[in-house]
Amino acid sequence: xxxxxxxxxxxxxxxxxxxxxxxxxxxxxxxxxxxxxxxxxxxxxxxxxxxxxxxxxxxxxxxxxxxxxxxxxxxxxxxxxxxxxxxxxxxxxxxxxxxxxxxxxxxxxxxxxxxxxxxxxxxxxxxxxxxxxxxxxxxxxxxxxxxxxxxxxxxxxxxxxxxxxxxxxxxxxxxxxxxxxxxxxxxxxxxxxxxxxxxxxxxxxxxxxxxxxxxxxxxxxxxxxxxxxxxxxxxxxxxxxxxxxxxxxxxxxxxxxxxxxxxxxxxxxxxxxxxxxxxxxxxxxxxxxxxxxxxxxxxxxxxxxxxxxxxxxxxxxxxxxxxxxxxxxxxxx
Ligand code: PA5
Numbered sequence: 001x002x003x004x005x006x007x008x009x010x011x012x013x014x015x016x017x018x019x020x021x022x023x024x025x026x027x028x029x030x031x032x033x034x035x036x037x038x039x040x041x042x043x044x045x046x047x048x049x050x051x052x053x054x055x056x057x058x059x060x061x062x063x064x065x066x067x068x069x070x071x072x073x074x075x076x077x078x079x080x081x082x083x084x085x086x087x088x089x090x091x092x093x094x095x096x097x098x099x100x101x102x103x104x105x106x107x108x109x110x111x112x113x114x115x116x117x118x119x120x121x122x123x124x125x126x127x128x129x130x131x132x133x134x135x136x137x138x139x140x141x142x143x144x145x146x147x148x149x150x151x152x153x154x155x156x157x158x159x160x161x162x163x164x165x166x167x168x169x170x171x172x173x174x175x176x177x178x179x180x181x182x183x184x185x186x187x188x189x190x191x192x193x194x195x196x197x198x199x200x201x202x203x204x205x206x207x208x209x210x211x212x213x214x215x216x217x218x219x220x221x222x223x224x225x226x227x228x229x230x231x232x233x234x235x236x237x238x239x240x241x242x243x244x245x246x247x248x249x250x251x252x253x254x255x256x257x258x259x260x261x262x263x264x265x266x267x268x269x270x271x272x273x274x275x276x277x278x279x280x281x282x283x284x285x286x287x288x289x290x291x292x293x294x295x296x297x298x299x300x301x302x303x304x305x306x307x308x309x310x311x312x313x314x315x316x317x318x319x320x321x322x323x324x325x326x327x328x329x330x331x332x333x
Contacts (some may be wrong), residue, residue: 001212001306004135005292006174008285009167015127015142017159021102023124025152028139029077032059032153033067034144035093036081038312039133041105042207043140044081046198050145050281054156065092066330076154080104083133083195087112092330105151107143123151131308134211134236137204138167138189163282167289169250172276177293183271184209184294185301187241189216191268193259194245195252196221201245202286205273205291212295212306215252222255228260228309239267246274309315 004011032051034044041063048059060071065088072078078101080094085108094116098104106117106124109131125143125188127136142160149155184190190209194202199221206217220229242263247253260270273290275283299306319326325333 001296006170008138010165012138012142016111016146017140018125019124022121028075029153030075032069032077034061034079035090037087037089038081040081042204046141047144054159055154065089066096067093072097074101076101078104081107082113083136085113086170099161105147166277166282166286173289180294181297185298191242192219198245208280208291208295211309212296214304236266241269243271243290317331
């Protein structure tokens with residue numbers, strides 16, 4: 001598992017050169033909506049962030065059984081990302097969205113989603129098989145960037161390929177991860193804090209701790225946290241450990257420090273996640289690498305298998321059993 005993280009640069013580069021099957025060029029796209037869950041959904045979040053930073057474009061990620069209908073019309077490109085290709089939320093969302101737009105594309109390693117794309121003539125990229133979805137993050141991300149270019153939606157390949165360079169800093173990432181793992185291994189439910197612009201990374205850190213380390217974690221985002229969460233600490237009921245993700249903006253650093261003071265005053269211990277890279281995308285890639293490596297190190301320290309996610313598997317089994325009911329309530333019969 002650790003070696004896969006250490007090979008993220010290679011995986012990411014590979015994603016940029018994968019073949020688009022059923023290739024076609026769409027015209028008149030003015031909105032990109034991505035559907036995906038868990039690790040695949042985070043890849044979607046990163047695509048949206050890159051669209052914002054490099055194309056000045058607002059994208060949306062939907063993480064449900066259907067995409068809110070006002071988001072989808074004939075000028076919308078829907079991108080379905082699912083590593084396994086079998087995630088029901090993503091499959092149903094795509095199927096339903098195709099009633100409102102004819103423009104879609106798919107990124108998956110196989111499964112029903114690839115079958116669906118083949119049968120409907122939808123452009124798709126098949127990513128490398130045999131990984132846990134969360135480990136495939138960089139390839140899901142770059143393959144999505146590639147397909148967006150190939151279908152004529154937006155070309156941000158060059159900017160993203162520059163960002164990938166940060167993933168070569170594996171030695172530094174290992175040191176940061178070791179320090180983070182020893183800080184977090186005894187936490188009960190660590191608090192992961194970031195500014196809104198780094199929310200995707202905070203979620204990613206939480207998800208990696210949940211899935212690889214089998215550890216609960218809570219995310220709080222500033223400045224919103226100053227309007228609610230901060231009051232929750234007034235009773236000083238307990239303290240734990242917090243990871244604060246640094247920002248590249250000075251005023252955000254200032255209010256993150258203010259929150260750190262509040263947490264310290266009630267006994268929290270704080271670990272500051274320093275990021276590498278000179279763009280938001282590269283910094284989030286670096287932070288994700290550190291989080292991934294730290295989460296597998298914690299798994300090792302506490303004696304759990306990072307790859308096994310029993311609870312996700314049993315949820316997926318439950319949803320498969322409910323498939324007919326879900327299809328009926330979504331009007332997909
Ligand atoms: O990382 C994981 O294993 C999960 O979060 C999955 O990504 C999530 O369950 C969705 O599955 P998939 O990525 O195959 O669509």
